[in-house]
Amino acid sequence: MAAQSNPLQSSVKRSDQWSNLLVAVGETRDRAAFADLFKHYAPLIKSFAQASRHEGWFPGLNEDLVQEVMIKVWQKAAGYNPEKASATTWIYTVARNCRIDMLRRKSNTQHLPLENEDYWHEPDEETPTLLLQQKRSEEKLRESLAQLPKEQDEILRKVYLEGKSHAETSEELGLPLGTVKSRVRLALQKMQILVPAEFQDELTHEQ
Amino acid sequence: MNSKTVHHPETSMLLEFSAGTLETAASICVSAHLHFCAHCRDSLLRLDQVGSKLMEDSQAEPVDEALFASVMERIDRLEDGASEPDKYSQVGDYPPSVNKLIEADDNPPLWRRLSGSVDVASLKTGQKKFEVALHRICAGGKTPKHDHGGLEYTVVLKGSFSDERSVYSEGDFILRKPGDTHQPMGAQNGECICLSAQSAPIKLSSPLGFIMNNLLRINPR
Ligand SMILES: [Zn+2]
Numbered sequence: 001m002a003a004q005s006n007p008l009q010s011s012v013k014r015s016d017q018w019s020n021l022l023v024a025v026g027e028t029r030d031r032a033a034f035a036d037l038f039k040h041y042a043p044l045i046k047s048f049a050q051a052s053r054h055e056g057w058f059p060g061l062n063e064d065l066v067q068e069v070m071i072k073v074w075q076k077a078a079g080y081n082p083e084k085a086s087a088t089t090w091i092y093t094v095a096r097n098c099r100i101d102m103l104r105r106k107s108n109t110q111h112l113p114l115e116n117e118d119y120w121h122e123p124d125e126e127t128p129t130l131l132l133q134q135k136r137s138e139e140k141l142r143e144s145l146a147q148l149p150k151e152q153d154e155i156l157r158k159v160y161l162e163g164k165s166h167a168e169t170s171e172e173l174g175l176p177l178g179t180v181k182s183r184v185r186l187a188l189q190k191m192q193i194l195v196p197a198e199f200q201d202e203l204t205h206e207q
Numbered sequence: 208m209n210s211k212t213v214h215h216p217e218t219s220m221l222l223e224f225s226a227g228t229l230e231t232a233a234s235i236c237v238s239a240h241l242h243f244c245a246h247c248r249d250s251l252l253r254l255d256q257v258g259s260k261l262m263e264d265s266q267a268e269p270v271d272e273a274l275f276a277s278v279m280e281r282i283d284r285l286e287d288g289a290s291e292p293d294k295y296s297q298v299g300d301y302p303p304s305v306n307k308l309i310e311a312d313d314n315p316p317l318w319r320r321l322s323g324s325v326d327v328a329s330l331k332t333g334q335k336k337f338e339v340a341l342h343r344i345c346a347g348g349k350t351p352k353h354d355h356g357g358l359e360y361t362v363v364l365k366g367s368f369s370d371e372r373s374v375y376s377e378g379d380f381i382l383r384k385p386g387d388t389h390q391p392m393g394a395q396n397g398e399c400i401c402l403s404a405q406s407a408p409i410k411l412s413s414p415l416g417f418i419m420n421n422l423l424r425i426n427p428r
Contacts (some may be wrong), residue, residue: 031279038275043267050268066270070278075285085252092259096227104231104333138256145260160258161265165228166219181219193253194218 016085024076034074041073042066045095051161054103061102068098086138101164130186137192144191152187155180212244212378221247225254232337232404235304236360236380239402243301273334280375301364305402308332308339316341324348324393331428337404338425344368344393344401352390357407359383366399368392388412 018040024033049062072094080090148156158164158172166184170177188194216224217239223229224237241248274296301309306328309316316328326343341364343349367376370389375381383389393399405425 035275038278042274044262044265044268046268047265048262051265062268063270063274066274067278067281071281071285074278074282085255086259088263089252089255089259092262093255095262096225096258100227112380137253137259141253141256141260145257145264156257157261158259158423159222159228163228165223165230168228184219184222188218188222188254188257191257193257194250201412 016086019082022073022077022080022087022090023082025074026080035153037073038070041091042070047070048092048095048161049099051157051163053162053164054099056103056106065095065098065102068102069095072098083089125162141191141193148187152183152190155183156187159184210295212240212246212376212380214373214379214381214422215247216377216380216382218250221250222254225251225258231334232334232339232406233360235308235332235339236362236402236404238304239302239362239364240378240380243306244380290394295425301402305330305341305364318343322350325350329426329428333428335427337406338427339402339404340401342401344391344399346393346397347395348393349397350391352388352412353382353409354388354412355385355405355407356384356410357405359406359409360404362402364400364402366397367394368401369394 021033025029045066049065170180214240234295312331321327324345330339370391
């Protein structure tokens with residue numbers, strides 16, 4: 001059944017290996033491409049699962065999460081838009097949603113799965129410039145993430161990987177909530193994730 | 208939709224949304240805002256990139272060798288069955304995160320009169336901290352001046368309203384805290400529908416408000 005992964009349409013400029021494979025899964029249900037994605041991402045998703053410090057999470061759930069995420073990847077791949085994000089970013093959001101879903105399922109009877117499509121389907125006016133900017137920002141991100149001061153890096157890891165809220169992080173590190181927020185802000189500014197102007201109105205907003 | 212929203216959730220909320228640590232009720236409101244706001248979708252994408260880089264750079268954990276086979280087995284079973292519906296049908300003209308709540312509810316939310324010019328329809332979310340509801344203010348409708356007993360997130364889904372501080376239109380995201388007293392008014396040119404999440408009832412500021420205050424309560428579903 002495995003069709004050869006087909007080259008991307010000419011309009012699509014993103015061409016990293018994983019994004020190509022994900023497009024192939026979406027367009028032609030390419031099982032060989034899916035197997036490659038599995039080989040690369042399953043261990044990363046497991047590591048993401050293992051990092052969780054959510055209440056109620058236990059090691060037995062780690063490979064359950066890998067399964068859930070990879071099945072979602074297969075089912076939802078057609079909705080992946082390589083112009084919007086890299087495969088890794090898209091799969092991260094699937095993993096994040098699945099991790100929350102598994103936790104909510106444990107604690108709730110009434111439960112609604114989170115879906116990327118809740119907002120991913122919005123048609124943004126993507127332009128080549130935008131895509132270029134994003135690619136550049138992804139590259140810059142890689143460098144700047146490695147250069148963050150320890151105290152900022154630590155907080156980002158707690159929030160993204162361990163799944164701690166800002167409030168929980170502040171409690172755990174014995175820091176005021178304001179300090180946690182401002183360290184996060186500094187980190188985002190340093191990585192040029194958000195421009196300083198955005199913080200300005202936010203500061204007035206928060207008072 | 209890419210309307211020109213001017214009121215956005217603060218960055219730390221978007222970051223918590225991106226990391227998946229934002230509580231359910233607030234997430235529903237942020238989701239609804241994202242439906243309207245290209246600016247925040249763009250910020251979110253970059254925040255998601257941070258998460259994805261952290262995941263990508265983490266130490267890969269070998270998985271059980273049988274795992275791939277069991278995933279493929281489940282996929283085959285899924286493919287045999289009826290294909291799952293991928294899109295939510297349009298219950299109303301609401302953002303997907305809201306439509307989903309309405310559809311999942313066995314007892315579809317009903318409008319109930321709150322005051323002369325405001326109707327409310329409570330949404331079932333399964334969490335108990337916030338009441339999540341739709342509010343409908345009729346054209347030109349006045350609401351009583353009130354303070355907030357807790358946090359209140361509001362996203363304008365349709366039309367617009369104003370208070371002493373500003374005018375809020377489609378997509379705008381508003382956070383109110385205790386001490387924020389205001390008197391919202393529906394726009395003259397049509398009804399306004401908002402999504403809101405309240406952690407505590409509002410407190411009426413009028414002289415006779417104390418009578419009504421006893422009747423005001425939140426009912427998280
Ligand atoms: Zn926004």
